[in-house]
Amino acid sequence: MMSKHREDRSALFRELRGVGADLEEQISARDRAGEFSHDAWKRYAELGVQGLLVPRGYGGGGCTPLEYAEVMEELGAACPDNGLLLALGAQILAVQQPVQEFGDDRQRAAYLPGLVSGRSIGAHAMSEPATGSDALALTTTARREGDAYVLDGHKRYVTNGPVADVFVVYATIDSALGFTGVTAFLVERHDAGVRVTPGEEKMGLRTASWGDVALEDCRIPASRRLGAEKQGAKVFARTMAWERALILAPWLGVIRREIDACVGFSRRRRQFGKHIGHFQSVSHRLVDMRMRWEMARLVTRRAAEELAGQGEGILPELCKLYTSEAAVETFRESQQIHGALGYTGGGRIERNLRDALGMTLSSGTSDMQRNIIAGQMGLTWPDREG
Ligand SMILES: Cc1cc2nc3c(=O)[nH]c(=O)nc-3n(C[C@H](O)[C@H](O)[C@H](O)COP(=O)(O)OP(=O)(O)OC[C@H]3O[C@@H](n4cnc5c(N)ncnc54)[C@H](O)[C@@H]3O)c2cc1C
Numbered sequence: 001m002m003s004k005h006r007e008d009r010s011a012l013f014r015e016l017r018g019v020g021a022d023l024e025e026q027i028s029a030r031d032r033a034g035e036f037s038h039d040a041w042k043r044y045a046e047l048g049v050q051g052l053l054v055p056r057g058y059g060g061g062g063c064t065p066l067e068y069a070e071v072m073e074e075l076g077a078a079c080p081d082n083g084l085l086l087a088l089g090a091q092i093l094a095v096q097q098p099v100q101e102f103g104d105d106r107q108r109a110a111y112l113p114g115l116v117s118g119r120s121i122g123a124h125a126m127s128e129p130a131t132g133s134d135a136l137a138l139t140t141t142a143r144r145e146g147d148a149y150v151l152d153g154h155k156r157y158v159t160n161g162p163v164a165d166v167f168v169v170y171a172t173i174d175s176a177l178g179f180t181g182v183t184a185f186l187v188e189r190h191d192a193g194v195r196v197t198p199g200e201e202k203m204g205l206r207t208a209s210w211g212d213v214a215l216e217d218c219r220i221p222a223s224r225r226l227g228a229e230k231q232g233a234k235v236f237a238r239t240m241a242w243e244r245a246l247i248l249a250p251w252l253g254v255i256r257r258e259i260d261a262c263v264g265f266s267r268r269r270r271q272f273g274k275h276i277g278h279f280q281s282v283s284h285r286l287v288d289m290r291m292r293w294e295m296a297r298l299v300t301r302r303a304a305e306e307l308a309g310q311g312e313g314i315l316p317e318l319c320k321l322y323t324s325e326a327a328v329e330t331f332r333e334s335q336q337i338h339g340a341l342g343y344t345g346g347g348r349i350e351r352n353l354r355d356a357l358g359m360t361l362s363s364g365t366s367d368m369q370r371n372i373i374a375g376q377m378g379l380t381w382p383d384r385e386g
Helices: 009-033 038-046 065-078 082-102 105-117 175-181 232-246 249-268 280-307 315-343 348-359 366-376
Strands: 122-125 141-145 148-159 166-172 182-188 194-198 210-221
Touching: 009 038, 009 065, 009 348, 038 082, 065 082, 065 232, 065 249, 065 280, 082 105, 082 122, 082 148, 082 166, 082 182, 082 232, 082 249, 082 348, 122 148, 141 166, 148 166, 148 182, 166 175, 166 210, 166 232, 175 182, 182 210, 182 232, 232 280, 232 315, 249 280, 249 315, 249 348, 280 315, 315 348, 315 366
Parallel strands: 122 166
Antiparallel strands: 141 148, 148 210, 166 182, 194 210
């Protein structure tokens, strides 16, 4: 477990490299098939990955957000499966964190040990067919009936949906209240009225499953409300701060590994009698890639530090925006450096480019990160009509 490894990071990193090496052999085939690896999920849980941020009392490692970012960078450097990295982040940051911060003792004891140990999988269900960027305009309803809530609605693009045991679901207790009516709930896969169907095929991040979650007369005990009634917007805002600050932490490792691969290739590949790294168009590209990686790492570390408090600054959004765009740029540049080799189907570069594009959409599009930052700068956001 992580607690054992905190004193011996290099042992943990060695084991992460072992899991990554095994995944390397299967990644092309699993990417084509769109297959999630339950085996790797369990192996990461055994190494304490899912529990990194969870207090030791619930079976976790009790890491700070900064320590989490450092470990996830190494995990990302070792793991070729970006879908799995997204799946891990979705559970850790958007399920475990809200349960930890807004759940009561019984909810924490009921859900965290299973999620940390890999026995169960969590998913975050906010988006709906008609609401994406304007997430808090959701239409899923929760009606109080005695000691229960009855949920009705439809959630879409739920990462981990098809494999999840527990969902954090956002619904409104009174649509006339607008976003102030939004409330969070813990819904279990086997609750009556829950129907999960696999989502459409994705362009990238294909080894993370996603799906639709339909809730029809879904009756859950009132004790499964996460936080207070009408506190859902706050739960969601805090969840987004965690996600935006840390969902791309593994990509710091992915980008670092790609830069190393590009440097190696540029020193081997020869044209016009010289290795291509000799040409400034190539070497300067590599310098820009390195610069973006350093900047992404700095902003991630600052955003992670800010998370340790309750700060509501712009660092999570800056981090999400900058790092996801840096990831796309890295693989576009890598493709140029590798020429036609970078354009071959089923190869590392095209797969990573497809995956990186997805990271500019999940946890809010780049446009929305800019809107939120502009709002924090005293400009015009939110701009919801009516
Ligand atoms: C890989 C992946 C994983 C995901 N996982 C989950 C998950 O686990 N749980 C979940 O609930 N959701 C998930 N999502 C959904 C994700 O949160 C939404 O895709 C995202 O919020 C954007 O919503 P949308 O796709 O409906 O686009 P829309 O909101 O319809 O936006 C369409 C376009 O309009 C732009 N736009 C919209 N409003 C504005 C505005 N005010 N100003 C400027 N531009 C604007 C957007 O930037 C975008 O370019 C996932 C998405 C992806 C791609």
